[in-house]
Amino acid sequence: QSVLTQPPSVSGAPGQRVTISCAASGSNIGPGFDVHWYQQLPGTAPTLLIYGNNNRLSGVPDRFSGSKSGTSASLAISGLQADDEADYYCQSYDSSLNSVVFGGGTKLTVL
Amino acid sequence: QLQESGPGLVKPSETLSLTCTVSGGSISSNEYFWGWIRQPPGKGLEWIGSIYYVGTSDYNPSLKSRLTISVDTSKNHFSLRLRSVTAADTAVYFCARYDIVGENLDHWGQGTLVTVSS
Numbered sequence: 001q002s003v004l005t006q007p008p009s010v011s012g013a014p015g016q017r018v019t020i021s022c023a024a025s026g027s028n029i030g031p032g033f034d035v036h037w038y039q040q041l042p043g044t045a046p047t048l049l050i051y052g053n054n055n056r057l058s059g060v061p062d063r064f065s066g067s068k069s070g071t072s073a074s075l076a077i078s079g080l081q082a083d084d085e086a087d088y089y090c091q092s093y094d095s096s097l098n099s100v101v102f103g104g105g106t107k108l109t110v111l
Numbered sequence: 112q113l114q115e116s117g118p119g120l121v122k123p124s125e126t127l128s129l130t131c132t133v134s135g136g137s138i139s140s141n142e143y144f145w146g147w148i149r150q151p152p153g154k155g156l157e158w159i160g161s162i163y164y165v166g167t168s169d170y171n172p173s174l175k176s177r178l179t180i181s182v183d184t185s186k187n188h189f190s191l192r193l194r195s196v197t198a199a200d201t202a203v204y205f206c207a208r209y210d211i212v213g214e215n216l217d218h219w220g221q222g223t224l225v226t227v228s229s
Contacts (some may be wrong), residue, residue, distance in 0.1 A: 036215040038156075045205055045219040046156065052213060089156055093214050099171055100146070100209070100216075105155040 004090050004103035011109040017078040020106045022090035024071040033092050035073035037066055040087040040105075049088075050075060077108070085110045113206050113220035121200075121227050127193040131206030131220060138187045139164040144209040145189045146216065147180065149202040157202075161209055162189055196227045 005023045012018040022035060034053050038046035048057050050066035053073060063079045077084055090103040117129035131145065138145060146161035160170035162180045170178050174193065182189040193200060203224050207216040 034214055036213075038216070045222050046216075047219065048215055048217050051215045051217070057217075091215065097172060098169060100158040100161075100214075102148075102156040102158060 003094055003097075003101050004092060006088075006090060006103040006106045008104070009107045009109065011111055012080045013111045014080050014082065016080050017076060018080060018108065019077075020075045020088050020090075020108070022073040022075070022103050024092065033095070035066070035068050036091045037075045038089045038091065040089065041083075042086070046089060080110050082110050084108060113208065113218060115204060115206050115220045115223040117223065117225070119224060119226060121196055121225060122229050123197055123227055124195055127191070127196050127200060127225055127227070129191045129204055129206075129223065129225070130188050131190070132186075132188040133208075134187070137184075138182065138189065139184045142211055144169075144211060145182065146207050146209045147191050148205045148207060148216070149200075150205070150222070151199075151202045159191065159193075159204075198227050201225065201227045 003025050010018050010020055037050040039049045040046040049060055053068040054066045065076045067074050087105045087107050089105045092101055094101045112134045114132050115129055121127045144161040144163050147159035149157050149159055158171050160180050162168040162182050164182055164184055168180050177194045179192040203222040205222045206220040208218040210217050
């Protein structure tokens, strides 16, 4: 089971704003650990979207933004577009497992 | 770039072996670990483990007893061996570069599907 919990799905109409949450269980992922976000388009490998909680990778539209507070993080996507439809994963590091950990993933549907 | 290679079909109880070839840069960098991630059909991502170019490795505790990750700097590639596989090991296997400072996976291979079936 993931130590990072994401909603299985979110949806929104074109032009709307959606947020995807990523909640860490326990105290293994705390203020000292960053959260990163990946986008996985259908049939492709994941790509890094947001790193270090709130930094967009070069080329990522500013419609995508990340935030983190304590042991919870969020990915916000504004001005939804059809090609934003994808699976989104958060990732961090668990100090007790001494391992990279992923959230379970959230499927974004653009209505 | 990273590119996975290996058999797409493995029999139950046998060993799954994959290699990830790194191009466009040296695997012998002190900035990166080199990792494996898998994704069962229709499911989420699972961290398998990673290796540093000098051979230091870390493994997912749930796979540790069956897993070996190795590196060959002369060939600029790293490898995965998973023993005693079952149908539950059927997945798309990705290799990726892990940025040590950033603690994220900044480059991924395209992935390769490995099916465990007799």
